[in-house]
Each structure stands twice: as structure tokens, then as C-alpha cells.
Amino acid sequence: MALSWKNENDAASGWGGRRWVFSAGFTPSRSTGFEPDFTSRNTLCLLNTGNEPACVELTVYYEDAEPVGPYEILVDSQRVKHQRINDLIDPEAVRLDRPYGLMVESDKPVVAQLYYLDSRNGNLAVSHLNPLPLP
Amino acid sequence: MALSWKNENDAASGWGGRRWVFSAGFTPSRSTGFEPDFTSRNTLCLLNTGNEPACVELTVYYEDAEPVGPYEILVDSQRVKHQRINDLIDPEAVRLDRPYGLMVESDKPVVAQLYYLDSRNGNLAVSHLNPLPLP
Amino acid sequence: MALSWKNENDAASGWGGRRWVFSAGFTPSRSTGFEPDFTSRNTLCLLNTGNEPACVELTVYYEDAEPVGPYEILVDSQRVKHQRINDLIDPEAVRLDRPYGLMVESDKPVVAQLYYLDSRNGNLAVSHLNPLPLP
Amino acid sequence: MALSWKNENDAASGWGGRRWVFSAGFTPSRSTGFEPDFTSRNTLCLLNTGNEPACVELTVYYEDAEPVGPYEILVDSQRVKHQRINDLIDPEAVRLDRPYGLMVESDKPVVAQLYYLDSRNGNLAVSHLNPLPLP
Numbered sequence: 412m413a414l415s416w417k418n419e420n421d422a423a424s425g426w427g428g429r430r431w432v433f434s435a436g437f438t439p440s441r442s443t444g445f446e447p448d449f450t451s452r453n454t455l456c457l458l459n460t461g462n463e464p465a466c467v468e469l470t471v472y473y474e475d476a477e478p479v480g481p482y483e484i485l486v487d488s489q490r491v492k493h494q495r496i497n498d499l500i501d502p503e504a505v506r507l508d509r510p511y512g513l514m515v516e517s518d519k520p521v522v523a524q525l526y527y528l529d530s531r532n533g534n535l536a537v538s539h540l541n542p543l544p545l546p
Numbered sequence: 547m548a549l550s551w552k553n554e555n556d557a558a559s560g561w562g563g564r565r566w567v568f569s570a571g572f573t574p575s576r577s578t579g580f581e582p583d584f585t586s587r588n589t590l591c592l593l594n595t596g597n598e599p600a601c602v603e604l605t606v607y608y609e610d611a612e613p614v615g616p617y618e619i620l621v622d623s624q625r626v627k628h629q630r631i632n633d634l635i636d637p638e639a640v641r642l643d644r645p646y647g648l649m650v651e652s653d654k655p656v657v658a659q660l661y662y663l664d665s666r667n668g669n670l671a672v673s674h675l676n677p678l679p680l681p
Numbered sequence: 682m683a684l685s686w687k688n689e690n691d692a693a694s695g696w697g698g699r700r701w702v703f704s705a706g707f708t709p710s711r712s713t714g715f716e717p718d719f720t721s722r723n724t725l726c727l728l729n730t731g732n733e734p735a736c737v738e739l740t741v742y743y744e745d746a747e748p749v750g751p752y753e754i755l756v757d758s759q760r761v762k763h764q765r766i767n768d769l770i771d772p773e774a775v776r777l778d779r780p781y782g783l784m785v786e787s788d789k790p791v792v793a794q795l796y797y798l799d800s801r802n803g804n805l806a807v808s809h810l811n812p813l814p815l816p
Numbered sequence: 817m818a819l820s821w822k823n824e825n826d827a828a829s830g831w832g833g834r835r836w837v838f839s840a841g842f843t844p845s846r847s848t849g850f851e852p853d854f855t856s857r858n859t860l861c862l863l864n865t866g867n868e869p870a871c872v873e874l875t876v877y878y879e880d881a882e883p884v885g886p887y888e889i890l891v892d893s894q895r896v897k898h899q900r901i902n903d904l905i906d907p908e909a910v911r912l913d914r915p916y917g918l919m920v921e922s923d924k925p926v927v928a929q930l931y932y933l934d935s936r937n938g939n940l941a942v943s944h945l946n947p948l949p950l951p
Contacts, residue, residue, distance in 0.1 A: 531584075533669070730917075
């Protein structure tokens, strides 16, 4: 058996999946260094290799509050979109300094990965994380 | 074939799995910078998207001692829970400066990821890690 | 069911897959420290365990421009090849300071992982990332 | 379809797999800070949850030389083993400052993850990486 992703077999459809989830989200409120390059953040990295735009909806889960969403992110066809989580303000700003989880749902197949940059204490720390794929 | 997770198909059940394992656990005893933000640590990031609370049991494997557990972690429905491993004290404090592995078992489907922060030598280093999913 | 990769069952064929994708690519233009060790970069790490050379083709997706490719990378049999993305110049240099995604396609099975080094602000930050496997 | 690992269904067998591969190995020769904590390194993190010891064999692939191995690592039952790659000397020391790939083969199911610590330029940088699972 091959471990792999099946795309939808028509010309317009891209590679990837429609549902992804991360449990390890976090956005520090403090940063050091010049903005926006060194602003502490989570960035959701989306790739749409298909021939139609993808509409991605994000739901944010907290430790002590009801889930908030959907946040809408448009990813053009044949384009990548690196969306900073702390730039999302509708329906409300994603909370800083609070643990969160992210559910990512797309109307077209996309690839999703998460980038973390932390500049709180004067140096740069970075990390990347894959989501759990969902059916 | 789609690579994905099957959740249990009833309204109360969330996304994810019931068994996860990490082999790369470690908690340094030393830290620099103010606490608790910059305390060196492993943090187990759990997300329960279901409609019922999940009870997660953790077993810790060491290099030179018998496995210890279960450590119990409750994750409320529709909530994330970021649990620092070094805050676990029952049945005993998880050992510092010692390599360990983690077996994560839940009575409800959850998503699990591991976060590592190391501030031992005056700067911040971070990393994220996915577990191996088990049946 | 075992989660695993099926290689092609003949003597010449190596382990891995033929199509991989990353959505979180980025190459900073600035670096500190001596070159080339501390040059900020993405490095695509390819392993060919087979008995024949593998020809890998890379396509780069941007946020605001058409995809560019193919970039060709040869990986000898029984060899690893760590290819810095910022060293790729044909058909054009991969753009710096711009988010990108990477589609990796090989004529033979290979293993692909991505390494990120960021030395922009005077210290070293590193991260590793697995791709999404495609059929 | 559930994405998961099937263990061998007898009492003595642990969780995980018998073949894993990493393409992104690297061990810097330089370090700063006190040893052995801050020695730059790759550490292979193995967990054997079974009731019998596991014998793990490692093969190292280079960019410009024949593969070297097997390196043997014993993992006791119900134990984790964090093996620094730069401590492996038989059949020969793993080369420093050279890209490498790792094939991990075990006679019993184990879990394998890779840790990277880089202290070359005075600060600490860390990362974790999962392998590609093989059949």
C-alpha cells in the first residue's frame, strides 16, 4: 500500500486535502527586532496547485473559551498564501499569549503547514509543523 | 486512497485518534529568562474537537528505569489543552535532564503534538514534533 | 493496516516516493556569520537508496507570480543530496524574501525533507519539515 | 480508513515499525558551551515499548562516498534510547560537517525520531524531525 494523497482526478483539481488540524498553536504578544519580519507569530502556509481559487475556513479552539470562526482565507489558483494568524481579525482578533488549536477546512484541495517564529527574548527561534490530515 | 483520519461517525465524536507515541522527549532542568514563559520544557498540545470531555493517559518511558504512569490529563470538549510535562507530578514528577518517550492514550479521539522550548544557555530555542499515530 | 511506503519491487529501485510537496518555503536575503555555513536558506534534502541515479524536478509556487520550473536536481544512486534552494538559478533564481511552495517530482523513488536555517538577526535558528506525500 | 500503525499482535511485540529513513542528517564539528549538553549533534531517539530487546541497525548515506554500516544500537524492552550519531564509531566514525541520510532497520517494532542541536555560533538552535516510515 502506498501512503499518499489522492487528488480529485480532473484537470482543475490540485494536490492535497480539504481538512487539516493543528493542536499546537500559539502567538506571543511580545517581539524584538524590526517589524514585520521579526514579529512573533504563527503563519499558516497554504498551497493551492489547482486551477481554481480555494476558499479556506479556519476555526480557532482555545483552552477556556468557545471555538471562534470561521476565518476566511482565499488562496488563488497556482499560488501559495502565507497567512499570519495574528493578522486575522474577522470575526475577532485571534488571542495572543493563549494556547490554541486550528481546524483548517477548504473547498478545494490544498496543502497546509504551520510556521512559528518567536523573537520574544532578543533572538530568533523558528519551527515548522505539519498538521494531522483529516478525511 | 486518501491518507486521512477516520473519526467515529456520531455527533459527539471529535477528530483525531486515541493512541499516539513520541520517542524524543526531554525536559532540561535549567532555564534562563523569566518564568513561566521561558521555562525549558516539553508541552503536550492536545485538541478535543468532540462534544464530550476526553480523558488522556500518559505513560513515560526512560532509558534506565521502568515506565511510569498513567498520568491523567482532562481535555474539555471543544477545547485545546497545552500540558507542560514538567508540571506532571502524579504518580511522580517526570524526571528532568533525562531522555524519555511518551505514550498518549485517550478515551476519545484527540489530536496530539509536542512543543519543545529550551532556554538553557541564555537564548530561546523552540521546536515542534508530531507523534507516530497508533491504531 | 501498516502505514508505510511501498517501493517498486525490483533490485534497482530505492525507498521512498516520486512526488512530494511543501507549502512553507522561504529564503531570507539577509544573513549574519560566515558563509556558506551560516547563510540563511532552505535546503532540500534528498536521499536515493536505489541503484540508479534519480532526476528530480522542482516547481516553485509564489504568492503573486506564476509557478516557475522545472529546476533539475540529479541524485546519484546510493547517495544523499542536500540542495540549497537559493543556489538554483536555472530557469531563474528562486526569489528571496518571498513565500513559496515546492513541488518535488522524481523519476525514481527518493526521500525528501526540508531544512531551514535563519541567521538574519545575529543568532542561528533552525528547523526541519517533512513534505506531504503525493501519489 | 484509519491512518495508523499495526503492531504485531502478540504480547511481546511493541508499537511502531521496523524500517525508517531520514534524508536530512547533519552533524556540525564545531560547538560552543559546555559539553556534552551543548555539543552540536544529531540524536536518534528510539523507543521500544515491547517486551524483548530490539537490535537496530543504521546505514549512513553520504553525498560523495559509499554507504557505511551497519551501526548497531541495542534498545532494551520498555525503554527509550537516545543515541548521538557522532558517538557511533564502529564500523567507522560518522563524518562531521557532511550531509548524510539515515536508514534505520530494527528486528523488533520501534519508534524513531531525530533531534538536532546546533551550538556552532554561540547560541542554541534545536529541531525535531520525523522519519519516512517504510514497509
